[in-house]
Amino acid sequence: MAIFSVYLVNKAGGLIYQYDNYVPRAEAEKTFSYPLDLVLKIHDEKVIVSFGQRDGIRVGHAVLSINGVDVMGKNTADGKDVIEYLKDSSNYPVSIRFGRARLSSNEKLMLASMFHSLFAIGSQLSPEVGSSGIEMLETDVFKLHCFQTLTGIKFIVLADPRQSGIDALLRKIYEIYSDFALKNPFYSLEMPIRCELFDQNLKIALEVAEKAGSFGPGS
Amino acid sequence: MTVHNLYIFDRNGACLHYSEWNRKKQAGISKQEEFKLMYGMLFSIRSFVSKMSPLDMREGFQCFQTSRYKLHFYETPTGLKFIMNTDLSVPNARETLHQIYSTLYVDYIVKNPLCSLGDPLQSDLFSARLDTFIKNLPYFNPRAA
Secondary structure, eight states, X not given: OOEEEEEEEOTTSOEEEEEEOSOOXXXXXXXXXXXXXXXXXXXXXXXXEEEOOBTTBXXXXXXXXXXXXXXBTTBOTTSOBHHHHHHOGGGOSEEEEEEOOOOOHHHHHHHHHXXXXXXXXXXXTOSSTTOOSOOEEEESSOEEEEEEOTTSOXXXXXXXXXXXXXXXXXXXXXXXXXXXXXXXXTOOTTSOOOOHHHHHHHHHHHHHHHHTOXXXXXX | OOEEEEEEEOTTSOEEEEEESSOOOOOSSOHHHXXXXXXXXXXXXXXXXXXXXXXXXXXXXXXXXXXXXXXXXXXXXXXXXXXXXXXXXXXXXXXXXXXXIIIIIIIIIITOTTSOTTSOOOOHHHHHHHHHXXXXXXXXXXXXX
């Protein structure tokens, strides 16, 4: 069981805290000969696989390194365009490492504000009166739980679908936020949280919640 | 337990079908605007979920719930989207949505040469069968209101 990440979103939709609680999954490295049997394309300044799945390389995975040297976005370490480099048959055989691209801080800010509006639309499109926004969003690999306080701050936790005790965890995080962020005289409201005690206590709360384990499907 | 409403969208975002059974609150905008808002929300959720996910996904977004209702989502590989809103006590309606697709949509729309795909569904037979199908669901029991 696992808790993947924690996001705190202020009432304007700004991301004020984010913590990733998982190590990125095993990545696939493979040596290719010319021509490449995958279709690559550029998306969001990254080179990603758009067609062809094999040996643990999946559509959507990004090129992380070429011949053991990490790439910088869509360029190789020495500034050449990755796509152009891979078109040149004299560079083969070449060893390429693929994996899920990590989210950049900018993307995290964007996703947080995206959820902020999804939350509001979820409540507007409700067929029932007096509905809140999205409280739980489920996919086949993770569940997103959201708790909005009366003051409008959203606590978002991404966890394994079978992980239980998330409601208690969300309230615990609220408590930690009230104790260690709000009572910190150097913390200004609505701004990113940079308080050491908050970090420490949040990590302890996550460990405790993960130990609570799972009790079958649902939580 | 109850079913509120059902939307069917094609892969371009056009609303092919909409029907409602026990809907207590309207969105306060015209139906056309509501369909656009609903499709936009689902489109964003799909992109949001694929970026947020820590692992590779197979099926992606399945459902979400608020304090009052639950939205079930099913997408076919051809991009047709089936959305059903129910109350919170319905555990999983994806099987039902798949049945609506495989038995009702395929049989009464795809196999009907007079229905052109991509236009709003006109078939009365389809609407009638869908209505019967939904009303026979074990969780279709409007609470005494």
